Amino acid sequence: MTTDVDRPRPVRPSVPLSDRVFRGVVRAAGGTVLLIMGAIGIFLAYQAIPTLREFGWGFFTEASFVPDREELGIAAVGLFTLQVAGVAIVIAFPLALATALYISEYAPARLKRTLIAALDLMAAIPSVVYGLFGFVFLTPHIIYLSRWLSKYLGFLPFFEVNTDVNAASWEQSMYTSSPFIAGFVVAMMILPFAASIMREVFAQAPLGEREGALALGSTRWGVIRSVVLPFGKGGIIGGTMLALGRALGETIAVVMILAPVFDIRFRVLENGGVTISSLIALRFGEATPSQLSALLAAGLMLFLFTLVVNTVASMIVARSRSGSATEI
Amino acid sequence: MAAPTLERTVVEAPAVVDDEPRKRDLSTTTLDDVLAALGSILGALGLVWVLYANLLPTSGTLGFVVAWFVVFLMLYAGVTAMRHPRTVMADRVAAAIIHAFAGLVGVALLFVIGYTAYRGADALGYGNFFTSDLSAAGPLDPLTVGGVLHALVGTLVEITIAVAITLPLGVGCAVFLNEVGGRFARPVRTVVEAMTALPSIVAGLFVFTTVLLMAGLPRSGLAASLAISVMMLPIIARSAEVVLRVVPGGLREASLALGASQWQTVWRVVLPTARPSLATALILGIARGIGETSPVLLTAGYTTYLTFDPTSGPMVSLPLMTYQLSRSSEAVDQSRAFGAATVLLLVVLLLFVIARVVAQRSKTGRR
Known part of the structure; x- marks a missing residue:
């Protein structure tokens, strides 16, 4: 009799039919997504193979991109991509940091929700709008800044422009359509995105430490320096890198502004340049099979680079989020 | 007896209030701060005006403003250092810089929108801009001819197809990752996360190569929707998963403990709980899909005719129309480009307002 009571009841829940169907359906959805997404990766790699096999390392060192003449490489294109993204990050980083700090630390509590919503809205503005703005409005105005930079900071190699900066009638066309202007527009685009990630992380800085700092007589800046920034370090780095990932892949705004030039050079203020994504946008139409393979190879390189940047960034952001919840 | 006391209380009422501790002014701004x-602002303006605009051989508005700001910071730091310790000085200078930069960002972004709307107002002022396509309008025709109707219709058709593809797949995938899981979930999650890094132009190139070149389909709205879907799918799946993850596990357990099946739990408990934030995440994903130009550029083709049929022939959308028109050197076409960009902004704004309303309703109602 006692054995009857002590023997554990076998717990073997039978899965009802509805659940089996449900699991099957969602598993199929997951499988489909995996299939589509995986297919893209494999397809890109597979299509890029002929180009990579034919050109080998030359693909990474050759500047010009003329598939018909068997001169094919992404050295110049890749460098310009980095230049545009670099300019964008240099401009966007301090502004995004200040914006995030303002919203999380200085803004009046009433305004906060509105400002956060506005920031999200800014991040959703289509890139073609920024491109149009940069192309029509910004270019004729910003060339004066370009000229000023090259005139007084021209001793820095990347601010040099291949023209006489002191000439009385200066060549305006040398300063238009430059990686600098493209980077400037991309900066405006990625700024809200970076700021919104940073703000999210800043908002999670522990209240106890904030209050502790204030109680010890810290000023508001003291709280920021000793609590918010150390706790939000991961968010700052990660947010900037995620923004960098976007800047690398940005197409339309860059196509609208940059004039295609295939040179290996670092003069960001000078007219011309082409990024991987703008190369694809410019050349896909006239594509022969070999050219298409080359474009796909270039696209694959861009994707891989963005992937690395994004993965590292998400890891940093995720770690900073989990670590920020200290207990008191 | 009763009457005088009543009178006295009325008279003495203010005196009693006066005795109570007065509500303290919590604002920390002092006259000195202001x-x-x-x-410093005014002093810097005067100094810079004398030096920059009159004495030194310098000119230009941007330079003036930058010089003004730098001189202001120096004056502000100096004035503060005379009466306060260094920490206060650092605090004030940092606050000034942060406020200035944040203000600059706000002004710049508002200016982009304002400028676009201002330039677009030329075209938007004509009623025909919303009711006709561009087929009858050449680059030299005035704004009284032609409009964005074809692009608006194209945008709506393309995004509808894309949503019809990505919504069930993306949400299904998120439910799978979050509710069912298992060994198979790991590779799916990894690949979805990796694919959010896919540049939109590469998504477009993928569809261009497979659908247009290999399968031999013509450039069409359908191909464009496929390209948008490829771009949107990882975004939607990922944001939906993030939203589902924050549904408290206790709700699930309670539902299962009451004897509900897993399907009933997901359908009756998890999804309704997450519905507002899920809707917000999805609408934001859609807004990104609508604004993306590069996948459409490769796959949709360009047309000036109104078409409702996504399967045959080119179909233009608002971002693509903006891009194509902006390349024209005619002033009229530029006005039209700005007009199309403004309409695009309005569509995104509308989606945003819907997202806000959905998110808001969840907080106030049904609790």
Whole structure:
């Protein structure tokens, strides 16, 4: 009799039919997504193979991109991509940091929700709008800044422009359509995105430490320096890198502004340049099979680079989020 | 007896209030704070005006503003250092810089929108801009001819197809990752996360190569929707998963403990709980899909005719129309480009307002 009571009841829940169907359906959805997404990766790699096999390392060192003449490489294109993204990050980083700090630390509590919503809205503005703005409005105005930079900071190699900066009638066309202007527009685009990630992380800085700092007589800046920034370090780095990932892949705004030039050079203020994504946008139409393979190879390189940047960034952001919840 | 006391209380009422501790003024701004900042701003303006605009051989508005700001910071720091310790000085200078930069960002972004709307107002002023396509309008025709109707219709058709593809797949995938899981979930999650890094132009190139070149389909709205879907799918799946993850596990357990099946739990408990934030995440994903130009550029083709049929022939959308028109050198076409960009902004704004309303309703109602 006692054995009857002590023997554990076998717990073997039978899965009802509805659940089996449900699991099957969602598993199929997951499988489909995996299939589509995986297919893209494999397809890109597979299509890029002929180009990579034919050109080998030359693909990474050759500047010009003329598939018909068997001169094919992404050295110049890749460098310009980095230049545009670099300019964008240099401009966007301090502004995004200040914006995030303002919203999380200085803004009046009433305004906060509105400002956060506005920031999200800014991040959703289509890139073609920024491109149009940069192309029509910004270019004729910003060339004066370009000229000023090259005139007084021209001793820095990347601010040099291949023209006489002191000439009385200066060549305006040398300063238009430059990686600098493209980077400037991309900066405006990625700024809200970076700021919104940073703000999210800043908002999670522990209240106890904030209050502790204030109680010890810290000023508001003291709280920021000793609590918010150390706790939000991961968010700052990660947010900037995620923004960098976007800047690398940005197409339309860059196509609208940059004039295609295939040179290996670092003069960001000078007219011309082409990024991987703008190369694809410019050349896909006239594509022969070999050219298409080359474009796909270039696209694959861009994707891989963005992937690395994004993965590292998400890891940093995720770690900073989990670590920020200290207990008191 | 009763009457005088009543009178006395009325008369003495203010005196009693006066005895109570008065509500303290919690604002930390003092007159010194305000005057130091204001004085520094004005002093810097005067100094820069004399030096920059009159004495030194310098000119230009941007330079003036930058010089003004730098001189202001120096004056502000100096004025503060005379009466306060260094920590206060650092605090004030940092606050000034942060406020200035944040203000700059706000002004710049508002200016982009304002400028676009201002330039677009030329075209938007004509009623025909919303009711006709561009087929009858050449580059030299005035704004009284032609409009964005074809692009608006194209945008709506393309995004509808894309949503019809990505919504069930993306949400299904998120439910799978979050509710069912298992060994198979790991590779799916990894690949979805990796694919959010896919540049939109590469998504477009993928569809261009497979659908247009290999399968031999013509450039069409359908191909464009496929390209948008490829771009949107990882975004939607990922944001939906993030939203589902924050549904408290206790709700699930309670539902299962009451004897509900897993399907009933997901359908009756998890999804309704997450519905507002899920809707917000999805609408934001859709807004990104609508604004993306590069996948459409490769796959949709360009047309000036109104078409409702996504399967045959080119179909233009608002971002693509903006891009194509902006390349024309005619002033009229530029006005039209700005008009199309404004309409695009309005569509995104509308989606945003819907997202806000959905998110808001969840907080106030049904609790």
